[in-house]
Amino acid sequence: EVKFVKSVMAQAITIEPETLIEEASRIMIEKSINHLPVVKEGRLVGIITSWDVAKAVAMKKAGGVAEIMTRKVITTMPDEPVEVAARKMEKHNISALPVVDAKNRIVGMVTSEDLSRLLAR
Amino acid sequence: EVKFVKSVMAQAITIEPETLIEEASRIMIEKSINHLPVVKEGRLVGIITSWDVAKAVAMKKAGGVAEIMTRKVITTMPDEPVEVAARKMEKHNISALPVVDAKNRIVGMVTSEDLSRLLAR
Numbered sequence: 001e002v003k004f005v006k007s008v009m010a011q012a013i014t015i016e017p018e019t020l021i022e023e024a025s026r027i028m029i030e031k032s033i034n035h036l037p038v039v040k041e042g043r044l045v046g047i048i049t050s051w052d053v054a055k056a057v058a059m060k061k062a063g064g065v066a067e068i069m070t071r072k073v074i075t076t077m078p079d080e081p082v083e084v085a086a087r088k089m090e091k092h093n094i095s096a097l098p099v100v101d102a103k104n105r106i107v108g109m110v111t112s113e114d115l116s117r118l119l120a121r
Numbered sequence: 122e123v124k125f126v127k128s129v130m131a132q133a134i135t136i137e138p139e140t141l142i143e144e145a146s147r148i149m150i151e152k153s154i155n156h157l158p159v160v161k162e163g164r165l166v167g168i169i170t171s172w173d174v175a176k177a178v179a180m181k182k183a184g185g186v187a188e189i190m191t192r193k194v195i196t197t198m199p200d201e202p203v204e205v206a207a208r209k210m211e212k213h214n215i216s217a218l219p220v221v222d223a224k225n226r227i228v229g230m231v232t233s234e235d236l237s238r239l240l241a242r
């Protein structure tokens with residue numbers, strides 16, 4: 001039985017480019033997550049993860065997330081098979097994909113934790 | 122065909138309790154990883170992840186990793202089936218397991234990224 005991203009994805013919690021790194025960190029801790037898509041006027045403009053926060057700490061950087069977010073975001077869609085999503089994450093050495101609809105609006109988030117759970121049958 | 126942890130695990134990069142949070146962050150960035158087991162005199166005493174670094178940022182904490190590491194570490198062994206490792210991660214909502222031998226010495230690290238790659242066949 002083929003599984004699709006829509007059956008494993010979670011709700012995405014998004015932030016804005018002006019959000020401070022410290023505030024983004026607080027949200028990750030409150031929601032127990034590691035990945036936050038960055039959205040400006042409804043459009044996906046970047047992604048920041050706890051790895052980026054560690055990078056900011058290593059480089060003694062503070063300020064808004066726009067300075068440290070990744071701007072070229074790899075995404076998936078609800079009807080994509082989980083194998084395709086897993087292949088994208090492997091290819092780019094990343095651990096999450098924002099899920100977007102046909103109009104590129106964010107409808108969810110899928111992480112390598114969600115996929116690894118499929119093995120925990 | 123059953124897969125075991127030993128066929129997917131990677132080499133573990135470890136740190137000591139006295140390692141500074143900033144130094145641990147530098148190692149995560151250099152090695153492109155998110156999880157560091159903390160070892161004292163050859164024994165596993167904790168684990169620190171990029172999520173813990175985000176927590177330190179949210180709480181404006183600095184200093185040695187001993188202050189923010191998780192001390193009760195969930196582990197796995199090389200001969201454990203990957204489904205069992207996946208179930209442990211799911212149960213504790215964690216994304217990595219240090220791999221230990223019969224004498225509790227660290228022999229590797231397995232992450233939810235390693236398990237999600239199994240789906241990318």
Ligand SMILES: C[S@@+](CC[C@H](N)C(=O)[O-])C[C@H]1O[C@@H](n2cnc3c(N)ncnc32)[C@H](O)[C@@H]1O
Binds near residue numbers: 095234
């Ligand atoms: C290259 S990975 C390396 C470490 C580890 N594999 C992980 O995913 O955390 C870390 C970087 O990937 C970026 N990243 C995470 N998800 C992404 C996505 N869907 N598209 C583009 N970049 C992403 C983060 O912003 C971060 O700078």
Ligand SMILES: C[S@@+](CC[C@H](N)C(=O)[O-])C[C@H]1O[C@@H](n2cnc3c(N)ncnc32)[C@H](O)[C@@H]1O
Binds near residue numbers: 193
């Ligand atoms: C509970 S998870 C929540 C966020 C997300 N699920 C993740 O794994 O990053 C984050 C916490 O799990 C802890 N952790 C990670 N791997 C662990 C392990 N093998 N044993 C015990 N705690 C671990 C980290 O130290 C961190 O405080």
